[in-house]
Amino acid sequence: MDFGSSSPGRPPRVTASRATSAKIVIAGGFGVGKTTLVGSVSEIRPLTTEAVMTAAAIDVDDASKIPGKSTTTVAMDFGRITLDEDLILYLFGTPGQTRFWFMWDELVRGAIGAVVLVDTRRLADCFAAVDFFEQRGLPYVVGLNCFDGIQPYTTQDVRDALTIGQEVPIINCDARGRESTKALLISLVEYVLRLRGAAPAGVGS
Amino acid sequence: MSTEYVDQSGPLVRPYAMTGGRTRSRVDIAMEALVTATARGDREAGSARHEWQRIVELCQQVQSLAEIAAYLGTPLGVARVIVGDMAEAGMLDVHEPGRLDDQLGTYLLERVLSGLRKL
Numbered sequence: 001m002d003f004g005s006s007s008p009g010r011p012p013r014v015t016a017s018r019a020t021s022a023k024i025v026i027a028g029g030f031g032v033g034k035t036t037l038v039g040s041v042s043e044i045r046p047l048t049t050e051a052v053m054t055a056a057a058i059d060v061d062d063a064s065k066i067p068g069k070s071t072t073t074v075a076m077d078f079g080r081i082t083l084d085e086d087l088i089l090y091l092f093g094t095p096g097q098t099r100f101w102f103m104w105d106e107l108v109r110g111a112i113g114a115v116v117l118v119d120t121r122r123l124a125d126c127f128a129a130v131d132f133f134e135q136r137g138l139p140y141v142v143g144l145n146c147f148d149g150i151q152p153y154t155t156q157d158v159r160d161a162l163t164i165g166q167e168v169p170i171i172n173c174d175a176r177g178r179e180s181t182k183a184l185l186i187s188l189v190e191y192v193l194r195l196r197g198a199a200p201a202g203v204g205s
Numbered sequence: 206m207s208t209e210y211v212d213q214s215g216p217l218v219r220p221y222a223m224t225g226g227r228t229r230s231r232v233d234i235a236m237e238a239l240v241t242a243t244a245r246g247d248r249e250a251g252s253a254r255h256e257w258q259r260i261v262e263l264c265q266q267v268q269s270l271a272e273i274a275a276y277l278g279t280p281l282g283v284a285r286v287i288v289g290d291m292a293e294a295g296m297l298d299v300h301e302p303g304r305l306d307d308q309l310g311t312y313l314l315e316r317v318l319s320g321l322r323k324l
Contacts, residue, residue, distance in 0.1 A: 019267050020303040022317055023237040041324070047275035049236070052282060073280070078271055083320025090237045090269060110235055110302050112314065182324055189318040196311055 023090040024185060025107050027133070028117035029125025033145050033175035034093040035077040037117060040181045042079025042091065050075050051103050074100045076107070091185075094129065104132060113139040113188050117175060120144055120153045123161055130162055139195055141188045143173040167191075234285050234292075236271040239300040240264050246296030257291060264297060 026034045039046045053072045077093040092111075095103050108114070114133050118126045126142075133140045144151055144158060153161075155170040164170075169187045174180045242250075242264040250261035256277060263276055274284035291297045303313040 019239050019241075019300055020313065021237045021239050021269060021300070022303055022305075022313060044272075047272060049271045049274045050280045052280040078275075080269070080272070081320075081324070083317060083324075087316055087320060088239065088267065088269070089317060089320070090271065092236070092271070106236065110237070110305065112305065112317065178324075182321060186318065186321050189314055189321065193311070193314050193318065196314070 019086045019088065021088045021090060023092055023111050024188065025092055025094060025111050025114040025138075026117060027094040027114050027126070027129035027140075029119065029122055029129075030096040032117045032119045032122075032125065034117055037115070037143075037145075037173075037175035037181050037184075038077055038079040038091045038093055040176055040178045041081055041185070043082060044080050046077045046079045046093075048075050048077050051106075053100065053102055072100075074103045076103065101132075108133070108136055108138050111138060113141070113192050115184050115188055116140050116142045117173075118142055118144050118158065119147065120151065120158060121147075123158070126162070130164065134164075139188070139192045141169040141171065141184060141191055143171055143175070143184045145175050146172055149174075234270050234288060234299055235302050236281060237269050237302050239267050239269055239302075240273060240288055240292075241267055241298050241300075243296055243298055245294075246291070249294075249296060253296075256287060257296070260287065260291060261296060 026037055028034050035046050051074045053074060074095045076095055079091045081089045081091070083089050092107055094107060114129070116126050116129050116133070130140070130142075142158065142162070142164070144153070144155065151172050155172070159166070159168075159170055169191050171184060171187055173184050240260075242261045246261045246264070250258045253261070256279075259277060260273055263273060268276075270284055270288055271281065273288060274281045277284060279287075288297060288299065292299045304310055305313065
């Protein structure tokens with residue numbers, strides 16, 4: 001006799017007793033291709049998560065002038081890469097508007113590092129992100145997104161323009177290309193490991 | 206002037222009504238923290254509120270807090286409060302992300318690197 005009533009259609013359970021996640025932040029100006037880059041390696045179509053900034057986080061004077069409008073919604077696109085059966089990497093795009101700094105704080109907390117995606121035709125768009133990561137001490141690499149396969153500036157031009165150190169990797173990339181995005185992410189993690197190797201102080205239990 | 210408040214894709218209740226008006230979780234859960242349903246969650250989901258049922262269903266597979274928020278269509282803060290409540294009720298396991306600030310962090314980075322190279 002069959003007493004069992006299994007639940008059909010339910011996917012097999014992934015045992016997550018030891019599952020670990022990590023995240024990398026993808027930053028850059030509006031329209032530079034952050035979501036495209038996330039989508040090029042993500043195993044899911046990039047999702048959007050929203051954070052609501054309440055009046056407490058807005059400049060009080062501003063909020064009080066707008067009755068009934070005490071919140072602002074900030075959207076972030078993100079993707080997921082399962083690297084191993086118990087290891088998932090998330091890529092979080094920063095909100096397009098850099099004035100929403102409150103969200104950046106949460107984004108960088110615990111992050112491995114960041115990729116700053118740059119459109120060299122609008123170099124100034126990435127200044128805010130570079131400044132923020134420098135200030136927070138979050139390691140970052142710079143990806144120069146080649147639009148139409150054209151990159152009119154050398155990486156040294158960009159390094160000079162952004163006044164960033166020689167040690168920060170700057171790489172030409174194509175945000176649409178999976179291999180290109182993989183190479184960017186690999187260079188970031190290698191860079192972070194190099195930094196840790198160079199500064200073993202602080203390693204301890 | 207016409208005012209249009211209808212959002213056809215949105216939830217039927219204001220988001221924070223799902224959390225009893227609370228906007229902060231008692232526990233701080235990272236957006237990339239991994240969440241899975243427990244056996245208790247599976248048992249008790251049937252008699253739980255609708256969004257709790259949805260979350261137990263979603264979390265048959267490992268999901269991050271950010272994914273739960275995205276699939277539910279709620280702001281991150283709302284999902285954080287609900288997931289925190291459910292974890293407290295023993296219906297979900299929450300795994301905080303791997304820490305990077307010690308030797309285990311270096312090991313984690315090496316695993317991430319090797320995983321990316323194998324993609």
